[in-house]
Structures are given as structure tokens and as C-alpha cells.
Amino acid sequence: MIRFLLRRFVTMLVTLLIISALVFFIIKLPPGDFLTNQIAELRAQGESASIAKAEFLIQQYGLDKPAWQQYLVWIGVMPGPNGFSGLLQGDWGWSFEFDKPVVDVVGDALWLTLLVNLAVVIFIHVVSIPIAIYSATRQYSVGDYIATFIGYIGLATPSFLLALILLYYMNRWFGVSIGGLYDAQYAGEDWTWDKIKSLLSHLIVPTLVIGLAGTAAMIRRMRANLLDELGKQYYVTAKAKGLRPTRALLKYPFRMSLNPFIADIGNLLPHLISGSVLVSLVLSLPTVGPILLNALKSQDQFLAGFILMFVAVLTVIGMLVSDLLLALLDPRIRLGGSR
Numbered sequence: 001m002i003r004f005l006l007r008r009f010v011t012m013l014v015t016l017l018i019i020s021a022l023v024f025f026i027i028k029l030p031p032g033d034f035l036t037n038q039i040a041e042l043r044a045q046g047e048s049a050s051i052a053k054a055e056f057l058i059q060q061y062g063l064d065k066p067a068w069q070q071y072l073v074w075i076g077v078m079p080g081p082n083g084f085s086g087l088l089q090g091d092w093g094w095s096f097e098f099d100k101p102v103v104d105v106v107g108d109a110l111w112l113t114l115l116v117n118l119a120v121v122i123f124i125h126v127v128s129i130p131i132a133i134y135s136a137t138r139q140y141s142v143g144d145y146i147a148t149f150i151g152y153i154g155l156a157t158p159s160f161l162l163a164l165i166l167l168y169y170m171n172r173w174f175g176v177s178i179g180g181l182y183d184a185q186y187a188g189e190d191w192t193w194d195k196i197k198s199l200l201s202h203l204i205v206p207t208l209v210i211g212l213a214g215t216a217a218m219i220r221r222m223r224a225n226l227l228d229e230l231g232k233q234y235y236v237t238a239k240a241k242g243l244r245p246t247r248a249l250l251k252y253p254f255r256m257s258l259n260p261f262i263a264d265i266g267n268l269l270p271h272l273i274s275g276s277v278l279v280s281l282v283l284s285l286p287t288v289g290p291i292l293l294n295a296l297k298s299q300d301q302f303l304a305g306f307i308l309m310f311v312a313v314l315t316v317i318g319m320l321v322s323d324l325l326l327a328l329l330d331p332r333i334r335l336g337g338s339r
Contacts, residue, residue: 008320008323012316012317012320015312015316016309016312016313016316017075019309019312020071020074020075020087020305020309020312021071023305023308023309023312024067024070024071024074024075024301024305025067025071027296027299027301027304027305028067028070028301030299032299033063033299033301034096034097034298034299034300034301035054035057035058035063035096036058037299038050038054038096039051039054039055042054057094057096060084060094061073061080061084061093061094061302062080062084073086074086074087074093074302074305075087075088076088076089076091087306087309092106092302092306093302093303093305093306094302095295095300095302095303096298096300096302096303097294097295097298097300097303098300098303102302102303102306105291105303106288106291106303106306106307106310108286109286109287109288109291110288110310112181112285112286112287113273113287113288113289115199115203116181116203116206116207116210116276116285116287117210117273117276119203119206119207120206120207120210120211120214121268123207123208123211123215124211124214124215124218125218127211127215128214128215128216128218128219128222129218129222131147131219132147132218132219132222132223132226133222133226133249133254134147135147135148135219135223136222136223136226136227136230137226137230137249139227147219147223148220150216150219151216151217151219151220152216153216154212154213154215154216154217155213155216155217155220157212157213159209159210159212159213159276159278159279160278160279160281160282162209162212163205163209163278163279163282163283164282166205166208166209167282167283170205180202180283180284180285180286181199181202181203181206181285181286182195182198182199182202183198183202186198205283206276206279206283206285209279209283210276210279214268218261221260221261222257222258222261225256225257225260226253226254226257228257229252229253229254229256229257230249230253232253234252235248235249235252235253238251238252255329258329259326259329262322262325262326262329263322263326264322265318265319265321265322265325267315267318268318270311270312270314270315270318273287273288273289273311273314276289277289277290277292277293281293288307288310291303291307292304292307292308295307
């Protein structure tokens with residue numbers, strides 16, 4: 001196990017290094033950047049003071065250097081000008097669009113993004129697993145047809161459209177504004193119990209909207225996996241030997257049908273973050289999705305680069321967690337050692 005963890009840790013570092021290079025150079029592919037584009041606009045307007053500030057930032061962050069040097073400075077393996085130390089040193093850079101450090105721009109958005117997506121993950125599993133088990137064990141029953149119909153509706157309904165519908169009817173029927181993650185009166189305030197209750201109440205609709213498609217997909221996939229496992233000889237033998245049907249179901253077919261979902265943990269959070277950008281815009285959620293979209297549009301390279309690396313870190317950590325859970329769930333999987 002220790003050898004496996006060490007090997008995976010080294011693989012994770014190499015993977016993140018490659019991803020960081022791809023992220024940086026892809027962001028740099030379009031001609032110009034935020035500051036050079038801004039300087040061109042300011043020169044057209046004749047604002048010399050702002051031009052001087054933009055040129056100072058270009059020199060401070062080494063944006064006038066070759067791209068490979070900028071990359072080494074950004075990740076923190078080469079000392080940067082004017083004290084810029086890079087990602088490895090905890091310096092996330094400067095957001096040129098917001099005119100403040102990246103850490104100040106994404107501070108609350110990071111953990112709010114994790115909170116929303118954690119709530120979505122819990123919702124998907126808590127709702128879909130019981131429905132899938134019921135649907136598989138009662139194939140072609142009325143409940144199975146209802147679950148299948150709900151699954152198709154969930155897969156076919158665009159998340160942003162559902163968000164717009166809920167925005168309208170929640171306000172019309174209940175007089176409740178569901179935009180944002182807490183009431184406007186708590187914006188910028190310290191966290192109190194009232195603000196936490198407001199946050200929890202506002203989490204309901206985003207969790208439902210973002211998690212609906214994933215829940216529907218998981219119901220369909222788990223139902224198909226369970227039906228495949230329920231027809232295998234080991235399950236029939238277990239019941240023939242007197243093992244109670246519920247115990248036999250949970251001990252063998254259910255565990256085996258979970259394997260694909262455990263393996264997908266590494267892709268789940270990044271997929272939710274990237275797939276919820278439109279929903280976040282519609283519901284005015286203070287998550288990193290809209291910030292990333294604006295940063296890419298304005299070529300704010302340090303802000304966009306950090307958010308993409310944040311998603312990459314979630315991915316590699318999720319893949320490690322999925323490998324460990326698979327080994328615990330399925331004794332046929334071994335992480336290392338002699339065979």
C-alpha cells in the first residue's frame with residue numbers, strides 16, 4: 001500500500017506539471033493578453049497614467065519575457081521579478097481585470113464551489129441509489145416505469161432552463177428569491193448562525209438543478225449494472241444457499257454495480273464545476289465557474305490559470321480516492337505487492 005501511494009503521488013505530481021504547462025500555453029495561444037489589450041485601448045483614449053500602471057504590471061510579472069520563462073516563474077521554479085514567487089510558493093498572482101490579488105478574487109468562491117458540489121454529490125447518491133435498487137429488483141413494474149420516465153425527463157431537461165423555471169415559480173408562488181447562496185443582507189458580513197441557515201436554504205435549488213441530470217444518469221446506469229449482476233450465477237447460488245434476498249443483494253450485486261461510479265469520482269467534481277457555469281450565471285451563484293468564464297474571455301491569465309489548476313488538483317485527488325475506495329469495495333482489485 002505504501003509503495004502504491006508513493007508511486008501514485010509521484011504520478012500525480014508529474015500529471016499536474018504536464019497539466020500546468022498545457023493550461024499556461026493554451027491560455028497564451030490567443031494573441032495579446034489583458035494588459036496589452038488594455039494598453040492599446042488606453043492609448044486610443046490618450047490616458048497616459050493608466051498606461052504607465054499597465055506597463056509596470058507587465059514588468060512586475062515578467063509578461064515581457066519569453067513564454068517559457070513566464071511559465072517557470074508562474075509555477076514557482078524560477079524567481080520572478082519584484083518578488084513574484086509563483087504557485088508552488090503560494091503566490092497565485094494578480095488579477096488584472098479585478099486589479100487585486102487572485103487570492104482575494106477567488107477566496108470565498110473556492111470553498112462555496114466545493115460546498116455546492118459536495119451537496120450535489122450527496123444528493124445524487126442519496127436519491128439515485130435507492131431508486132435504482134427498487135427499479136432493478138422490480139423490473140417492468142409501475143415503479144420501474146415511473147423511475148425510467150423520471151430519468152428520461154432529467155436527462156432531457158437543460159439545467160439552465162430548469163433554473164429559470166424555478167426562479168420564476170418560486171418567486172411567484174412563495175415569494176422566495178433563490179438567486180445567490182444567501183440573502184443579500186448577509187453579503188460581506190461575518191458568518192453567523194443566521195447566515196449559515198440562509199446559506200443552507202439557498203443550497204436546495206442549486207443542488208436540485210445541478211444534480212438532476214447526474215441523478216437521472218446514475219439511476220439508469222446503476223439499474224442496468226444491477227440487472228446484469230442479478231442474472232449472474234453467484235447471486236442465484238447465494239439465494240439458493242439460504243442467504244436472505246436483501247442481504248445477498250447488498251453484499252454482492254450492489255457492491256459490484258458500484259465499481260463504475262467509484263471509478264468516476266475523479267471526474268465528477270470537475271465535471272460538476274464546468275457543467276454548472278450556466279446554472280451559476282442564471283442563479284447568480286458566487287462560485288468559480290462564472291469567474292473562470294470571465295477570466296478566459298478577458299485573457300486574465302493568472303486568474304484563469306489558477307482556477308484551471310484548482311480543478312486539475314481536484315481531479316487527481318479524486319482519482320486517488322477512487323482507486324483506494326475500489327480496492328476496499330472489490331477484493332479482486334489489488335493496489336500492489338506480489339501476485
